[in-house]
Amino acid sequence: DEEAEVKVTKLKPVASKEDEDFMAALDLMMNETIQARTQESLKVPQLDIALPTQLKNKTKKIGAGAPATPNLLEKGAEDEERGESGLKFLLMTRRGNKQQLTNFEIPMTAEFATKFKEREQAERIE
Amino acid sequence: EEEPEENQFYMKDLPKHACSYCGIHDPACVVYCNASKKWFCNGRGNTSGSHIINHLVRAKTKEVTLHRDGPLGETVLECYNCGCRNVFLLGFIPAKAESVVVLLCRHPCANLSNLKDMNWDPSQWLPLINDRSFLSWLVKVPSEQEQLRGRQITAQQINKLEELWKDNPDAKLEDLERTGLDEEPTQVQLRYDDAYQYQNIFGPLVKLEADYDKRLKESQTQDNIVVRWDVGLNKKRIAYFCLSKANDEMKLMHGDELKLRYVGELQKPWSGVGHVIKIPDNHSDEIAIELKSNAGVPETCTHNFMLDFVWKSTSFDRMQSALKTFAVDETSVWGYIYHKLLGHEVEDIALKCTLPKRFSAPGLPELNHSQVYAVKTVLQRPLSLIQGPPGTGKTVTSATIVYHMVKQNNGAVLVCAPSNIAVDQLTEKIHKTGLKVVRLCAKSREAIDSPVSFLALHNQIRSMDSVPELNKLQQLKDETGELSSGDEKRYRSLKKQCEKELLQAADVICCTCVGAGDPRLAKLQFSSVLIDESTQATEPECMIPVILGCRQLILVGDHCQLGPVVMCKKAARAGLSQSLFERLVVLGIRPIRLQVQYRMHPALSSFPSNIFYEGSLQNGVTAADRTRSGLDFPWPQPDKPMFFYSTFGTEEISSSGTSYLNRTEAANIEKLATRLLRAGVKPEQIGIITPYEGQRAYQVQHMQYNGSLNKKLYMEIEVASVDAFQGREKDFILLSCVRSNEHQGIGFLNDPRRLNVALTRARYGVIIVGNPKILSRQTLWCHLLTNYREQKVLVEGPLSSLKECFVSISKPRKLVN
Ligand SMILES: [Zn+2]
Ligand SMILES: [Zn+2]
Ligand SMILES: [Zn+2]
Numbered sequence: 016d017e018e019a020e021v022k023v024t025k026l027k028p029v030a031s032k033e034d035e036d037f038m039a040a041l042d043l044m045m046n047e048t049i050q051a052r053t054q055e056s057l058k059v060p061q062l063d064i065a066l067p068t069q070l071k072n073k074t075k076k077i078g079a080g081a082p083a084t085p086n087l088l089e090k091g092a093e094d095e096e097r098g099e100s101g102l103k104f105l106l107m108t109r110r111g112n113k114q115q116l117t118n119f120e121i122p123m124t125a126e127f128a129t130k131f132k133e134r135e136q137a138e139r140i141e
Numbered sequence: 142e143e144e145p146e147e148n149q150f151y152m153k154d155l156p157k158h159a160c161s162y163c164g165i166h167d168p169a170c171v172v173y174c175n176a177s178k179k180w181f182c183n184g185r186g187n188t189s190g191s192h193i194i195n196h197l198v199r200a201k202t203k204e205v206t207l208h209r210d211g212p213l214g215e216t217v218l219e220c221y222n223c224g225c226r227n228v229f230l231l232g233f234i235p236a237k238a239e240s241v242v243v244l245l246c247r248h249p250c251a252n253l254s255n256l257k258d259m260n261w262d263p264s265q266w267l268p269l270i271n272d273r274s275f276l277s278w279l280v281k282v283p284s285e286q287e288q289l290r291g292r293q294i295t296a297q298q299i300n301k302l303e304e305l306w307k308d309n310p311d312a313k314l315e316d317l318e319r320t321g322l323d324e325e326p327t328q329v330q331l332r333y334d335d336a337y338q339y340q341n342i343f344g345p346l347v348k349l350e351a352d353y354d355k356r357l358k359e360s361q362t363q364d365n366i367v368v369r370w371d372v373g374l375n376k377k378r379i380a381y382f383c384l385s386k387a388n389d390e391m392k393l394m395h396g397d398e399l400k401l402r403y404v405g406e407l408q409k410p411w412s413g414v415g416h417v418i419k420i421p422d423n424h425s426d427e428i429a430i431e432l433k434s435n436a437g438v439p440e441t442c443t444h445n446f447m448l449d450f451v452w453k454s455t456s457f458d459r460m461q462s463a464l465k466t467f468a469v470d471e472t473s474v475w476g477y478i479y480h481k482l483l484g485h486e487v488e489d490i491a492l493k494c495t496l497p498k499r500f501s502a503p504g505l506p507e508l509n510h511s512q513v514y515a516v517k518t519v520l521q522r523p524l525s526l527i528q529g530p531p532g533t534g535k536t537v538t539s540a541t542i543v544y545h546m547v548k549q550n551n552g553a554v555l556v557c558a559p560s561n562i563a564v565d566q567l568t569e570k571i572h573k574t575g576l577k578v579v580r581l582c583a584k585s586r587e588a589i590d591s592p593v594s595f596l597a598l599h600n601q602i603r604s605m606d607s608v609p610e611l612n613k614l615q616q617l618k619d620e621t622g623e624l625s626s627g628d629e630k631r632y633r634s635l636k637k638q639c640e641k642e643l644l645q646a647a648d649v650i651c652c653t654c655v656g657a658g659d660p661r662l663a664k665l666q667f668s669s670v671l672i673d674e675s676t677q678a679t680e681p682e683c684m685i686p687v688i689l690g691c692r693q694l695i696l697v698g699d700h701c702q703l704g705p706v707v708m709c710k711k712a713a714r715a716g717l718s719q720s721l722f723e724r725l726v727v728l729g730i731r732p733i734r735l736q737v738q739y740r741m742h743p744a745l746s747s748f749p750s751n752i753f754y755e756g757s758l759q760n761g762v763t764a765a766d767r768t769r770s771g772l773d774f775p776w777p778q779p780d781k782p783m784f785f786y787s788t789f790g791t792e793e794i795s796s797s798g799t800s801y802l803n804r805t806e807a808a809n810i811e812k813l814a815t816r817l818l819r820a821g822v823k824p825e826q827i828g829i830i831t832p833y834e835g836q837r838a839y840q841v842q843h844m845q846y847n848g849s850l851n852k853k854l855y856m857e858i859e860v861a862s863v864d865a866f867q868g869r870e871k872d873f874i875l876l877s878c879v880r881s882n883e884h885q886g887i888g889f890l891n892d893p894r895r896l897n898v899a900l901t902r903a904r905y906g907v908i909i910v911g912n913p914k915i916l917s918r919q920t921l922w923c924h925l926l927t928n929y930r931e932q933k934v935l936v937e938g939p940l941s942s943l944k945e946c947f948v949s950i951s952k953p954r955k956l957v958n
Contacts, residue, residue: 021286021488023480023488029295031297037296038190038273041190044198044201048203048230049230052247052248102240104235106241107242107243116241117216120212121278122277
């Protein structure tokens, strides 16, 4: 009983002029940023996003755990690829010229995770 | 002498990474805004965007840093390809065949044509900001519970705060509501959005009261003090003296600190600080202080002393600290209690508990049905109010509850009350049940004797045999008054350790509400807290024991009796004088009322029961139980030991200038007291209630010099204010109403709760002395006088031949609560 759940009657979102202004300002900010980007003539590097070598040729998925070392990748078991509430992923970032992989989990409810699963399902059927 | 501890008193603060809007500080839930150098959470509260997005949009900034302990660690949010860090542009795409994602800006990188050839799926690009908040895998969204526990900030407040930051980047939300000096403070509310708002409203009120108290106390410097010296049992020097101004305003209490200064020529200048150990009473108007140090005391001098009040902020500091902890520390109070106290709608929760077979506790009287009901109900609920009308066994019920709470094995129970007297009474009862009780006293009160002194922490340490070294040092200290600095250090550390042991082994710790803020309790957690006389404490005072981890809270009191004393009128007007108990009653929490009274003769209880308790008081005593056989006293109605004695004397202003004297009334009271004494009533069975200090002092003198019996007898009769009699009883009460000025109201006795207390102190008989014509102008008094007239106990004339008084009184108007 120590952690008996406390059920509070939820406070509803309060409609206000300030809140509406915020929503409009956010949309505006999004649009303006993108427009500015498209109008700028940007010099971006030639695209080079290779998958990390340790992932290539691996059909197995990645397991849970801290830094994703190749070693860890080996033992990805079926129940490990899905966390309790989401899908396990690796975020690939660049540190200097080196690639870095960070484990994270996308909640099952997220749009992306749902899509990902659908796709996976479709592939399996194929 | 041991104050440094208090100065280091721990004030809770939010960590640096707390959301600048709502205070949420789970590292997984917050983001740092690189431009404004502030943290914000990814919860949206009651607005339509998360706090960080709200901020970025309003401050027009675009770069953030994740918290190092968040889900992605020290990951930098930048486009993998071009390094762009604008979060409004960033999104991510997954690899075609692997569970790998990469951050890319929407344009141009995510649109580059060769992406498809490289195992990536650009059609899957999704922005980091979705539905006006960051993706939850990037920054966690705080749970609804966490969000409800944080500060509830509105879009309007966010706007204003952002405006404020443009001028003053360090501004806080509370700066928005800061009131000017001469403005009225914000009124207390019934419900609060969150504990921050609660703190923002009560904090300034506590400050107002503290400032008022400080000004008042520090303005009380008095000169020409004549001192009489004595030595206490502990070899400490005691100074006795009288104050020329009456004690009305100074309201000296045991434990207060005074500074005595010698300004004469016979000796070099000296000053010493001491605690008050005696205040003016029937025996003498003298005040006594015990000096902290005997060094250089000018014992041969008696004249030319000055006196200053040493004002201490301790109690106010502790209230402020409690308010702050309540706001920023989510472990300070369990969520259910938190929301209940703030007036939120919460689904009821029953506590799992093993109900005892017998509800009465060992060593205490058997409980009646309403007491059993109270004990049983309270044990199963996280939050309860018990209303104990006069004489209904509130203390026994509280002690019984504490006994069963300890037996539930949820750890030590913290028992508090606003006054030391109430704490002592309850401590005594709880001790009778056989539980291990520790009474924690303020260090300034250790010299003051009480019936439960042996349970006091500082005395229990003295009788601990386990640490002989401490005993030895203590003995040395007592004998010589001082220790070498090395010994003193050793003494303190040993003492601290023993205190800790005793406190940890206790079943129950008893202290005043302010005492619960003692640094010695700072590291302890109390899941069960009972506050007696809680209706006499201000809310911030009540919060001091509550924020020590409370999961079960029992407030005992009676909101129909006197409330907390608030000296500053501004703070009182703003609602500081309303107790937490009262507010919870208004919020709809029904107090469990104890219904059987064992104090008053049934004739005495009927009016208060009808007027203050909807007629619900039952009598646990009969008229015969409360009739003194053979008492030769001229009651106008033999079966009703009560009457209103009409007197038409005039009042005058007393020497202190604030109170009202009425000589005729004092003379009448003296005659009544003499008559009771002659009939064989013992002086300690009589209590005289006067509303003003001036009248009290005059009454005491008048009886001793004009009374026809031995002076000593009158000295044993207690004369005090209504407030001083609250929580206590006497066999016979003489109530002097004093104010009979035509132009001014009846002031002091205007308060119905004060009248209730005055009328319910007596067991065997009550006599009211006053001017019926003037009193009847007030609705409640009008009811009382009409009631007394109907019962033929509104009388006048010489005591030997009392006859009904037919002076015209106004028709009673309907009472509205
Ligand atoms: Zn926030
Ligand atoms: Zn880019
Ligand atoms: Zn709440």
